[in-house]
Amino acid sequence: MTIGLEIFIEGERIAPDRVAGWEQRSAAKALRRLGAPSDSQDLERLRQQLLERKHALGHGGIRTRLRRELALSDMVARLVAWMSRGHRVYSVIEIVSPVGTAEAFANWFEEVARLNREDVMIAALPEHYLIATDTAGRQEVIETNGGAPMAARFFVDYDDLSSLKSEADPDYPVQVAGVARAPNGAAIGGVRHQFRNEGTGFHAKLTVEFPSLIMPSVVTGHRWHLACEFSNWIRAAIAELHPE
Template identity: 40%
Template structure:
């Protein structure tokens, strides 16, 4: 591993950074196309003043990321709710059906990252702080499929995102006080744990997360795992591994940059 690198393992196999970047670029273009089509030319001019989308270098992930963050931020929570209203209603119904049909069973989606120049405890604290301080820009910038991520006054996190290979975005809340109830096993070799249950507004549990971190030979090793109802489509589970690789890779980069600026 070279300095500042992030090695991503999917199905136990090391994947090239370019593969993760290609996934992010594809999803970024899809999300940008969706949002700009829905607000129209006049809306784009209002939300992205001075930005010429025809001149945007779509091969530059940072450039597209910045445009998406600006667009989502200027739309605001209410604007995003309005644009995604029908899709969120549909995904809510689908999630409820999947939970009922799964009869309490679950399936897991996981990857492993190894990040140089990174401390498990420091990164874990930084990540926790994203929700505690409601750092929305850092949260939504990490993945193009993040439409809205914010910390709520009760300590939970509201998430509106396209999960894996789902055709529609979904909305849920992550309650990090209930991580002990997640079905994802705890690995005692990983002392830093970030875990919680994903619930709908009425408290129905639709999934969970358990992200586990440790320091190994000067680098941080992360086991990143998401729990879904057992009968969720397999493609959705498979694609979500790339979502995890993208968001945590970008979060790790953001952590390192902010730490080095202190």
């Protein structure tokens, strides 16, 4: 099924080919970071090469290959969070799907995470290097945040809303939200993704919280990150929940 998603960044409707172009550039960067550069410009081929490379490295290989920049980005993230004194800035986009429901998508997303379906979780974005949920329900993530120069490692706990600063919007009754913490447990941000039914489909308002003193380019770049990953996740969910 081909789904005509509407994607909005700062109120501007973004053409799908712009998101695809961003994903293509992100894929080329991710392959270089993983030591497997490609000459291909075809997005589907790049996606396949990335999945193959990530699977070949495995979790241990990815952590080892990225260990130096992860150590540095962790130090920077904790410092920026400490200097920000709990203040946050938000990276927000909206996506409208003409098919599906808010409840069904949120349930699908939570189940995919719980089952560690990496075929879906890491395939949604080139610079998703590792997304794995442990037995306690925490989600370990290694990814590049938007316009950040380095990959980062952090943990998201969807049962913990304690340090989130964004407010739940009553017009969006369904949400997937949680605190993001550094490996040492320090709160460094979080997510509040909210959904509502709209017409024959649903409307998603997707929010990532960053420490207020983070580089502005990370915040603006992360809007494209959200547009890419959630448009791919929504398409994957619709394909599984509404096969035709």
